[in-house]
Amino acid sequence: MTSLDWAVVGLYAVLALGIGVYFTRRAGKNIESYFVGSRSLPWWAIGFSTVATFTSAGSSSAFTMLVYNGGLLGNWWWWIPWMIWMPLVAVIWSKFWRRLKIVSTAEFVEVRYGGRASGIFRSVAAVYFSLGWAVVLMAYVTGWLTKSVGPVLGWSNTAIILFAAAITLVYTLLGGLLGAVYSEVFQFAFFVLANIIFIPVVVHRLGGLGHVYQSVQQTAGAGFFRATPPGGAFTGLTILALVLQGLFFAASPAGGEGFTAQKFMSAKNEFHAQVGQLFNAFLSLVIRVIPFFFLGIVGVAAFPHASVAGEKVWGDLVKIFSPPGLKGLLVAGEFAAYQSAVSTEMNWGASYLINDLYKRQIRPGASDRHYVWAGRVATFGLLVIALLVARFLVKGMMAWFLFINNVMIAFILPLAWLRFFWWRLNIWGEIAALAGGLPLSYVIWFVFDFAHKPFWEGFLLLFGAGWIVIVAVTLITAPEKRETLVEFYRRCRPPGFWGEIAATISPEESQRMRRETWSDIYECALGVAFCTGVVAMTADLFGRHWTAGAAWCVVTVITFTLFCSRWSGKGIFRQLASPAPPNPHDPGQS
DSSP states (O other): OOHHHHHHHHHHHHHHHHHHHHHHHHHTHHHHHHHHHGGOOHHHHHHHHHHHHOOOHHEEEEEEEEEEEEEGGGHHHHHHHHHHHHHHHHIIIIIHHHHHOOSHHHHHHHHOOOOOOHHHHHHHHIIIIIIIIIIHHHHHHHHHHHHHHHHOOOOOHHHHHHHHHHHHHHHHHHHHHHHHHHHHHHHHHHHHHHHHHHHHHHHHHTTHHHHHHHHHHHHHHHGGOOOOSOOOOOHHHHHHHHHHHHHHHHSSSTTTHHHHHHHHHSSSHHHHHHHHHHHHHHHIIITTTTHHHHEEEEEEHHHHHTOOOGGGGGHHHHHHOTTTTHHHHHHHHHHHHHHHHHHHHHHHHHHIIIIIIIIIIIIITOHHHHHHHHHHHHHHHHHHHHHHHHHOOOOHHHHHHIIIIITTTTTTTTHHHOOOOOOOOOOOHHHHHHHHHHHHHIIIIISOOOOOOOOOHHHHHHHHHHHHHHHHHTTSOOOOOOHHHHHHHHOOOOOOOGGGGGSSSSHHHHHHHHHHHHHHHHHHHHHHHHHHHHHHHHHHHHHHHHHHHHHHHHHHHHHHHHHHHHHHHHHHHHHOOOOOOOTHHHHHHH
């Protein structure tokens, strides 16, 4: 790293801090402004900030590693579930979360179930999601940061962690959700641009793209360029497991809930939430991945397999092939990706501790200013814990990649549908799932070493066990009170098995909901077809399978046109400009 490189990193840090400082006044008004941005986010900010949160410091190294280790099939480990759950969130769950008009997903527990047990468990869930889920996710992202910039900087893991965390902490403490969101828009653009600039530089250094492909063909064989499953590790049972994950992931704490749900709760209205998620799907599935397809292919040409660990390929490419100035831009891009993910996860985790525990149980009735400062203290504490976990526990990044993206949520996935589609689910089924999910997943994957067995074995074991435990516990305990179920049903208006509860609305409203449900199912199918087409087209074009790529391009264009025409016919795009709530049936709009 030269002085020019450090100057670039310093300029980035100043810009990132400036955005956080700018939003300090707006974030400090009250707890709602700090954690859900006064429900003012437009669709484009939701899209950019959500993809930025998904695009952590690990993305450069992880996506490059997946191609380097697994060829063009490598990214299907996350592509298969994501191309299913992302359109499901855009069509269905984004509007569900916005209609509920809550501040955190722990608050959902009390709204859905009611009663003394749910009130108590809301506080327990707040601790569980913040000290469990949020901390684990931040630790995972931090672990990837050390792998990506470690080879470039030559620093110890501890030094890298402290440097990045310091900048992130300052602007997240100052700016709350708004500071995090608008910083993420800048950070995502910075991250992608830096890696796009790097591609022609390293390709030129290796003799041009034709020479790179020829070298990879000789080194890795033709199987490297196989673009779409089945094949390789993607057996029938593995594909089934990933499809099941995608169908249920839309409302899980790591997918449709959590920090993504927080963005939907912060939207101007449910239409901004839906279009923001659609925009996020395209950015997440295609735009952010393209640079690392190139770099993964280039990595095989530069470092024949087994000569370097896959998780370090990106960092070694930067260290060896990037000139002064560009190296600083790439390192700054990694810090930007790290901060865009961790800032949202810190704010998300702190929202549980303050809104669902501190404000309700420890210090009720305090001033808004007091709660904002308490939120800042909680944010700091969560980051410290996450850094310690990252330093001492996060090792073996491929195993952690599958754990975070696929396994960690397998046991609790049935909750995603049961919460919204089955009236009988009660608080005890919820408690059984959330209490056992994370620790059992860790034990199965790491302690019993399912990480080194076929992926589907560990996933389907946890998924099946989740169904059995949740349904059994629910059926042997009493149902929730009718009044609570009716109130939730009227606020959220979900489809599914609601029995007598559904009879509490008028026949006209019931008929309208049935039409909406069938319309949503058709649009979900179009969305999944579009996402499948666009990712398959991307992979085929990198594999130089021109006929297959052209066929998938036709599928993509047709399904996207049909999807957009339906939303346009509903007035969704037109209503984005409406300052007032455009849907009179939506009690969650403001």
